[in-house]
Amino acid sequence: MTVTLADVAVHAGVSPATVSRVLNGNYPVATGTRQRVLDAVRTLNYVVNAHARALAVNTSDVLGVLVNNVSDPFFALMAGAVQREAAREDLLAMIGNTGGSPVEELRYIRLLLRQRVRAIVLTGGHRDDADYLAELAELVRHAVASDTRVVFCGRPPVPGCPAITLDFDNRRGAQALTRYVLTVGHRRIGYITGPAGHSTTHARLHGHTDALAERGFSVDEDLVVSGTFDRESGWEAATRLLSAPEPPTAIIAANDTVALGVLAAAREAGIAVPAGLSVAGFDDLPFSMDAYPALTTVRLPLVAAGQRAGRIALGEEPLAPGTVATVRTELIVRDSVSGPGER
């Protein structure tokens, strides 16, 4: 049915070994012979069987990337960058959507391990669940033991987990942002968090409270409402905050997508931004500069991080398992935040 290397060998009048060597170019083959083999390959339309090859050499040309959701630019930007790095080395990238579910994530890792992937890149924060983290660590140890590099991209390290970590400095980024909002004069600042029990949620919220504490302010529980990192939850949370007896003069969202929901809610409530309400996001996704008003936010170098994660995954940046690197963030001041008094 399908053409095999042996068929090519017969057609070219050589042994399978020779065909293999021509194809891999890792052994001297006389020019004439090579040509005959190449011709045979062409006329027979031969396509190597990657599985047979992977089986023989015990490694594959594939790299796995796990994201919450590729349709979310936050993840797509990282995944795309990893993918491009992989492509440079002629590797294929398998991308899995975990939907943020620990169970799905573990399932995918197992699936990828079966594929004997060269490396696995895990993006986005993790759920703070002891059982899950223990199992994750176990799997990563297993992976690393079988020469599969594991890279965390934009997620904090996990104790006992020999992955190479590239974490975003969410806490300091959030701190800088809140500090800025305080500096322009806001005192009643609403904060919309990400989902509970999520590392990114914690880090950003901590940064926020750090900044408040630093100026001697305490956290007003009524101003902190929890969401789910999506536009919808931003809309709901903002609507709630704005209808309170004493509404905030500024709202900081867990991320840009949530901030979009906040802007929509403000628009519907007839509140001008930033005149009547300041709004800030986090991530600096591409659309943020085109929001109205353009979002003041914290930039995460998603592409650069993905790229670096890719390079690490390929082993081009020799880091020992367990290494932790922190990626800096940058405050991006645009138009959605102004002083509470200004109009």
Add this chain to the structure above:
Amino acid sequence: MTVTLADVAVHAGVSPATVSRVLNGNYPVATGTRQRVLDAVRTLNYVVNAHARALAVNTSDVLGVLVNNVSDPFFALMAGAVQREAAREDLLAMIGNTGGSPVEELRYIRLLLRQRVRAIVLTGGHRDDADYLAELAELVRHAVASDTRVVFCGRPPVPGCPAITLDFDNRRGAQALTRYVLTVGHRRIGYITGPAGHSTTHARLHGHTDALAERGFSVDEDLVVSGTFDRESGWEAATRLLSAPEPPTAIIAANDTVALGVLAAAREAGIAVPAGLSVAGFDDLPFSMDAYPALTTVRLPLVAAGQRAGRIALGEEPLAPGTVATVRTELIVRDSVSGPGER
């Protein structure tokens, strides 16, 4: 080094065949035996070798998706949907960024064919290049001959190419949009195309000229400027159009991303939208509703299409190779287009 099925067999005191059968559950195995095997698998931390399996059964649990760029929501939305469908069947999805390059696309298809993927989904339009299309058709024929389904998602059929096609009705969508812009009163309508020689570019431009012709208007060459489907090109094209001696009163962009660039250009030029200039996009990407003003555009059911493409790829919707289905589009009227006179 790594644990093999044979090791498990020894540990459980059974033959490899039995272990395989326990793992695949496609053959009766006594409960006691099964349990022993399962225990052995657990204690040894056994992970099947997908390659050996694929080699033995001559097919893999993988599906390939080719996109121009995962970071572009247009593609990410489709790819994500395909991926989710694949996940339902426990398949992995390999995603490749072609960057819109025919060469890369062909390269990826070959790579995927090596992997003996179950199916390949190609998204986005194609380059109108005879050589490329011929080679593509050749590859697809080859793929189909070896039981690899090929699905075109959002791209027109290619003659002699036994792929299953799910094409967007770009032409009619564009026609409806231009018709609408004409209806509200515009007569000088600028049009920013996608890259030359691209099927989507053609289809949308045709729709535009169809609508003009239908009302008895001819195309003013000066008002049609070509771009590249990205924000930057929208900005440049719009800047050019707006600085002309007799600028258009409306600009229709090849897609929403380009429209964002147009909006930015208008803002910088101090032109209010839609009072001073109407702007329309295409695709209805998520961010379009949050642009300012909210974009009037044409909605493409990207997720639904990707989902369907996934189902077809999985063989759940039995369609013969060569089948062509057209996906309807929908005009979405929002705020970025108004009559030329209105303020």
Add this chain to the structure above:
DNA sequence: CCGGCGGTAGAAAGGGCTTGCCATACAATC
């Protein structure tokens, strides 16, 4: 008491490729 059967398990033959080791042929060297 025996042929036969349902229920389980094993032996072994692939599946397509790589690669260490050996064989050959001819050129080069003394």
Add this chain to the structure above:
DNA sequence: GATTGTATGGCAAGCCCTTTCTACCGCCGG
């Protein structure tokens, strides 16, 4: 002209599963 070397090619043993075919066992019905 014998010998050592170099360039090239083949042999065959894996790599780790799946699956057909065969074997075995205890049991039933005749």
